[in-house]
Amino acid sequence: MANMNFNTDFVPLTVDPDKIYDYSFAIIKEEMGEHSFTDEQWLVVRRVIHASADFELGRSMIFTDDAIEAGIQSILVGRHVVADVQMIESGSGRKRFQKHGGDLHCYIADEDVSIEAKKLGTTRAIISMQKATQLQEGGIYAIGNAPTALLELIRLIKEGLAKPDLIIGMPVGFVSAAESKAELAILEGIPFITNVGRKGGSTVTVAALNAISIMADERAKEAK
Template sequence: MGKSQKAETMFMGASTKQGYNIASKSREIVRSLIADKIEGLSEDEKSIIERIVHSTADPEYASITKISDNFISESINAIKDEKDILTDINMVKAGINKYEGQIKCYISNEETIKLAKEEQITRAAAAIRIAHDNGFDGIIVIGNAPTALFEAINLVKNEGMEVRSIVGVPVGFVGAAESKEVLKGTEIPNIVTEGPKGGTPVAVAVTNSLIRLKNG
């Protein structure tokens, strides 16, 4: 298999000939399912959405994924500068790979647990505050907790939190859709999945796509 073909399928994590063959076929299927929905998007936008659909086996993501104009460029620049990536839960952190900077998650931090109890807020929201208190500067990736997304938006707008972009794809029926609509209305470079859908696989797919795009 040639170098260009390997690059074409590498986004699916293939590392053997059999893996490349499966990845190539899978990509063909994904593209055939969503071609009409991503027509007119940039190649970078298409690659991110294709990876989401492949990771979830759900073509609807091609319709509900919305990317702000400056999200990809700002995110890639942050990755090039090796800015921190902050995740809402450890499962998202574990799925991100081949990043040369630091990936952080404060959900189990003692300060987070203490703050959550004192303020009677979720640990996910408290974790974002703790990250801000520790001088966070980079990309926030939220796949599960709407409260973390609301908190991040609040801190950016009112406390000057240094956020280069937000992957805002929390999942669920309570607050998820609303938090993403609020994010879309800000000037923060962002990607969201409209409605209740989202989750760890989507958050990881977007972030790994960005890392791959940075690496060419």
């Protein structure tokens, strides 16, 4: 590695992973300026901005007052996390949750889900939410890709068929994404984290989920 000779006029280049995070967060804090997020919410928002380089997206985030605490507690008591797409499963990693007794699941690629979706002419995302809510109570739902997954989860909640501990709902796109998040933003009785508008996606959903799981880790450490 001695031969590395990078051209970086703008920022001090570092290859130390921890330093890259620290330096990124310092830039984000400076450029963000004023905001009205709580200290704990900011730990989520800055990670979303870090993953997207998009302050507009960060500023568009909405939290229920109980969202972060509900997420932390859900992880600490070993409840399971459901992701709508496999990118979230691989981006966040199952180990984060397994160490607290839980796990991370994504059902969208399951054969039974695929068969059922084809039969009904609907999305695998919708069927995967039905499967998830039948397999587990509570838990965190991290939805970053499919608006139909989020809309279906909201429908299941309203029908009394699901009661997540926390929904992180940040699907991206042009068809129903903003609308699905607007539906979530007026949902009562369930803690949620979402954002306003079309933007979102798997990477920012992973960022929000990881921020919560890091807070859970710290809480577990403090308790020792």
